[in-house]
Amino acid sequence: MKSMGKKVAVIRREHFNAAHRLYKKGWTDEQNASTFGKCSLPNYHGHNYELEVKVTGAIDEETGFVMDLKLLSDLVSMHVLEELDHKNLNMDVEAFRDLNPTAENIAVVIHDLLRPHIESSLDLFIRLYETPRNYVEYPA
Amino acid sequence: MKSMGKKVAVIRREHFNAAHRLYKKGWTDEQNASTFGKCSLPNYHGHNYELEVKVTGAIDEETGFVMDLKLLSDLVSMHVLEELDHKNLNMDVEAFRDLNPTAENIAVVIHDLLRPHIESSLDLFIRLYETPRNYVEYPA
Amino acid sequence: MKSMGKKVAVIRREHFNAAHRLYKKGWTDEQNASTFGKCSLPNYHGHNYELEVKVTGAIDEETGFVMDLKLLSDLVSMHVLEELDHKNLNMDVEAFRDLNPTAENIAVVIHDLLRPHIESSLDLFIRLYETPRNYVEYPA
Amino acid sequence: MKSMGKKVAVIRREHFNAAHRLYKKGWTDEQNASTFGKCSLPNYHGHNYELEVKVTGAIDEETGFVMDLKLLSDLVSMHVLEELDHKNLNMDVEAFRDLNPTAENIAVVIHDLLRPHIESSLDLFIRLYETPRNYVEYPA
Amino acid sequence: MKSMGKKVAVIRREHFNAAHRLYKKGWTDEQNASTFGKCSLPNYHGHNYELEVKVTGAIDEETGFVMDLKLLSDLVSMHVLEELDHKNLNMDVEAFRDLNPTAENIAVVIHDLLRPHIESSLDLFIRLYETPRNYVEYPA
Amino acid sequence: MKSMGKKVAVIRREHFNAAHRLYKKGWTDEQNASTFGKCSLPNYHGHNYELEVKVTGAIDEETGFVMDLKLLSDLVSMHVLEELDHKNLNMDVEAFRDLNPTAENIAVVIHDLLRPHIESSLDLFIRLYETPRNYVEYPA
Numbered sequence: 001m002k003s004m005g006k007k008v009a010v011i012r013r014e015h016f017n018a019a020h021r022l023y024k025k026g027w028t029d030e031q032n033a034s035t036f037g038k039c040s041l042p043n044y045h046g047h048n049y050e051l052e053v054k055v056t057g058a059i060d061e062e063t064g065f066v067m068d069l070k071l072l073s074d075l076v077s078m079h080v081l082e083e084l085d086h087k088n089l090n091m092d093v094e095a096f097r098d099l100n101p102t103a104e105n106i107a108v109v110i111h112d113l114l115r116p117h118i119e120s121s122l123d124l125f126i127r128l129y130e131t132p133r134n135y136v137e138y139p140a
Numbered sequence: 141m142k143s144m145g146k147k148v149a150v151i152r153r154e155h156f157n158a159a160h161r162l163y164k165k166g167w168t169d170e171q172n173a174s175t176f177g178k179c180s181l182p183n184y185h186g187h188n189y190e191l192e193v194k195v196t197g198a199i200d201e202e203t204g205f206v207m208d209l210k211l212l213s214d215l216v217s218m219h220v221l222e223e224l225d226h227k228n229l230n231m232d233v234e235a236f237r238d239l240n241p242t243a244e245n246i247a248v249v250i251h252d253l254l255r256p257h258i259e260s261s262l263d264l265f266i267r268l269y270e271t272p273r274n275y276v277e278y279p280a
Numbered sequence: 281m282k283s284m285g286k287k288v289a290v291i292r293r294e295h296f297n298a299a300h301r302l303y304k305k306g307w308t309d310e311q312n313a314s315t316f317g318k319c320s321l322p323n324y325h326g327h328n329y330e331l332e333v334k335v336t337g338a339i340d341e342e343t344g345f346v347m348d349l350k351l352l353s354d355l356v357s358m359h360v361l362e363e364l365d366h367k368n369l370n371m372d373v374e375a376f377r378d379l380n381p382t383a384e385n386i387a388v389v390i391h392d393l394l395r396p397h398i399e400s401s402l403d404l405f406i407r408l409y410e411t412p413r414n415y416v417e418y419p420a
Numbered sequence: 421m422k423s424m425g426k427k428v429a430v431i432r433r434e435h436f437n438a439a440h441r442l443y444k445k446g447w448t449d450e451q452n453a454s455t456f457g458k459c460s461l462p463n464y465h466g467h468n469y470e471l472e473v474k475v476t477g478a479i480d481e482e483t484g485f486v487m488d489l490k491l492l493s494d495l496v497s498m499h500v501l502e503e504l505d506h507k508n509l510n511m512d513v514e515a516f517r518d519l520n521p522t523a524e525n526i527a528v529v530i531h532d533l534l535r536p537h538i539e540s541s542l543d544l545f546i547r548l549y550e551t552p553r554n555y556v557e558y559p560a
Numbered sequence: 561m562k563s564m565g566k567k568v569a570v571i572r573r574e575h576f577n578a579a580h581r582l583y584k585k586g587w588t589d590e591q592n593a594s595t596f597g598k599c600s601l602p603n604y605h606g607h608n609y610e611l612e613v614k615v616t617g618a619i620d621e622e623t624g625f626v627m628d629l630k631l632l633s634d635l636v637s638m639h640v641l642e643e644l645d646h647k648n649l650n651m652d653v654e655a656f657r658d659l660n661p662t663a664e665n666i667a668v669v670i671h672d673l674l675r676p677h678i679e680s681s682l683d684l685f686i687r688l689y690e691t692p693r694n695y696v697e698y699p700a
Numbered sequence: 701m702k703s704m705g706k707k708v709a710v711i712r713r714e715h716f717n718a719a720h721r722l723y724k725k726g727w728t729d730e731q732n733a734s735t736f737g738k739c740s741l742p743n744y745h746g747h748n749y750e751l752e753v754k755v756t757g758a759i760d761e762e763t764g765f766v767m768d769l770k771l772l773s774d775l776v777s778m779h780v781l782e783e784l785d786h787k788n789l790n791m792d793v794e795a796f797r798d799l800n801p802t803a804e805n806i807a808v809v810i811h812d813l814l815r816p817h818i819e820s821s822l823d824l825f826i827r828l829y830e831t832p833r834n835y836v837e838y839p840a
Binding site: 007011014059065066070 | 668
């Protein structure tokens with residue numbers, strides 16, 4: 001069958017809601033405010049994060065799948081959404097104890113949460129929308 | 141000119157980001173958790189709220205406008221976004237001091253913030269998306 | 281609290297996938313083809329139906345909800361998606377045994393499946409997207 | 421068949437591209453600039469207009485349609501898009517010879533172009549997006 | 561002229577509707593059900609497939625086009641949509657006689673249907689949305 | 701901190717409205733019409749251009765940003781939107797004096813307007829939607 005073994009990317013889109021503020025420990029409030037503006041306001045704000053997880057590899061000859069997107073969705077729920085959804089990223093999430101929860105850093109954290117659970121023969125790529133007009137991609 | 145005086149609705153879409161939690165004062169934590177689930181987690185979560193403001197009235201013979209959408213956008217910025225954007229609704233916004241910031245209640249609050257600034261001959265309607273899949277409309 | 285008792289609409293968006301063909305029993309194949317075109321091809325085609333369910337009523341003083349959207353989502357899953365998702369509407373769904381599964385008819389069927397499970401004091405409205413460019417609303 | 425005769429709305433979404441400027445004949449350039457801002461710049465700008473045409477009526481017992489959306493799409497192409505698509509509204513379209521092509525006025529013009537071609541027993545409603553954040557509805 | 565000869569990608573988005581089921585010939589019904597879940601139900605389900613076709617090459621000095629998107633749209637209609645739109649992929653489409661119509665395989669089939677009709681100096685890339693939340697890309 | 705120095709892309713989405721026509725100087729009207737069709741009509745048409753600007757580089761250790769998206773947005777406003785928004789591309793924009801304003805050419809022009817204002821260590825990529833179904837990417 002002609003498509004077998006061809007390299008394809010499969011993408012699953014998920015979402016989660018979280019609160020955060022941009023804030024660098026060790027900086028004064030003035031430094032934080034001048035660098036991060038409204039995003040640094042002390043009582044947090046939040047986002048509907050839209051998350052795309054892309055897995056790239058060869059089509060499996062048996063199933064016609066690179067990876068079952070239902071399984072990928074379950075892995076994202078278990079290892080990413082369970083950790084981040086409806087949370088305060090600064091206060092509730094271990095990975096951001098000393099890391100500013102910018103979209104860039106959140107994308108790297110999500111990648112690292114998920115990477116151990118995806119077969120090593122498959123490539124992993126993260127796209128994260130913080131708003132409909134601001135988003136990031138990792139690795140780039 | 142044939143369209144003059146015809147009744148038309150004009151709609152402006154804006155957005156803001158905010159943190160909140162659903163929480164009824166006077167209820168125990170268990171009551172809040174059983175009613176509001178993850179939305180009641182203590183450290184807040186957040187949303188990209190998409191807000192549609194609809195104003196209905198007759199087309200003005202001079203301008204061809206029901207209302208200048210640039211002006212409507214400015215009024216929303218000044219009276220609504222200034223109050224809610226990048227805020228913690230529970231902690232920072234007077235209107236939610238004793239009011240649970242459900243999407244329903246936020247829509248009513250936005251309506252009441254904006255109503256005094258729209259000409260009384262024009263009708264006002266609010267549509268508020270809390271997530272791409274959950275939204276509310278007021279008045280209904 | 282000022283928003284209590286105000287009438288608000290709450291909307292939940294869900295989706296399902298199904299196959300169908302437009303076909304009137306008792307008509308010849310030629311009649312069906314000339315009326316329904318490609319939509320009448322014998323081996324079925326399908327759609328990602330996007331479904332919006334709107335419930336309208338007064339804000340509850342205790343919760344600030346018209347209706348918990350999580351509960352509404354569960355009711356739609358149980359009474360609508362369970363019946364229609366990943367099905368062949370013509371072959372698998374009792375309601376379409378003698379009813380052409382046009383978008384109009386599907387919207388009425390969904391309304392009637394859900395109506396008994398929504399409190400009678402609340403109004404129910406269905407919006408159904410058959411494609412991003414074709415959709416229907418009931419009641420109108 | 422239970423859905424027969426029920427009143428349903430069917431909506432078809434189309435789009436067209438056009439140039440325009442907001443400009444009131446008889447006003448000075450200064451008056452136009454102060455009222456319409458950048459929208460009044462002399463060499464025109466343009467939009468991807470997204471047009472929704474809603475037709476409301478009873479479900480036909482034979483077809484299960486309120487109105488065939490393929491037919492509605494053809495009528496919009498013939499009577500609206502043929503007139504407006506890839507045109508300069510101010511210079512090329514008779515209806516705007518003495519009418520400022522605001523979104524409000526364009527919606528009324530589209531309604532009046534289409535109304536004679538829709539059965540009189542059916543209601544007609546126009547929603548017109550000038551940008552993703554600015555749109556109008558007629559009748560309201 | 562400074563942009564001439566620069567390499568640019570042009571993308572055209574199309575859509576089609578089709579029915580399918582995921583099913584591997586030679587497997588038992590139990591094997592198919594356990595691997596493909598609801599997607600394997602015997603009477604088919606369907607999707608609104610959104611298809612993006614990307615063609616990459618140098619800007620032509622005469623036209624300013626990499627490739628006329630109107631022509632690309634016509635080629636997609638003729639060689640892809642004609643074959644897949646409003647069809648049952650398993651029953652009606654030769655390419656899936658022995659190939660499971662997963663999104664991955666459909667993307668490869670679309671690529672191979674179109675490749676002979678695109679100039680060999682141009683690269684071809686396919687993105688296929690099976691649902692708004694599940695999509696694939698080929699080649700990856 | 702584990703994400704520091706990792707390479708990430710950050711994307712900002714903006715939009716502008718403009719009029720244009722496709723037209724090659726030195727060609728006859730017939731040549732222009734036969735190559736560019738309705739897009740060559742003499743009185744211009746227009747679009748809501750959606751513009752995505754992608755900047756790729758290492759995460760800054762201090763801020764957690766690749767680049768502040770607020771700053772990127774300001775640079776796009778100042779150097780791109782100021783030049784193109786609400787303009788007639790053919791008549792008002794120096795870059796298109798001798799260059800056909802195809803989407804391909806507009807993307808290259810936008811890239812060249814912005815490139816001098818982005819740090820040289822960062823990569824720059826442009827995605828430009830002329831309509832929701834037609835878009836281009838540069839460099840490809």
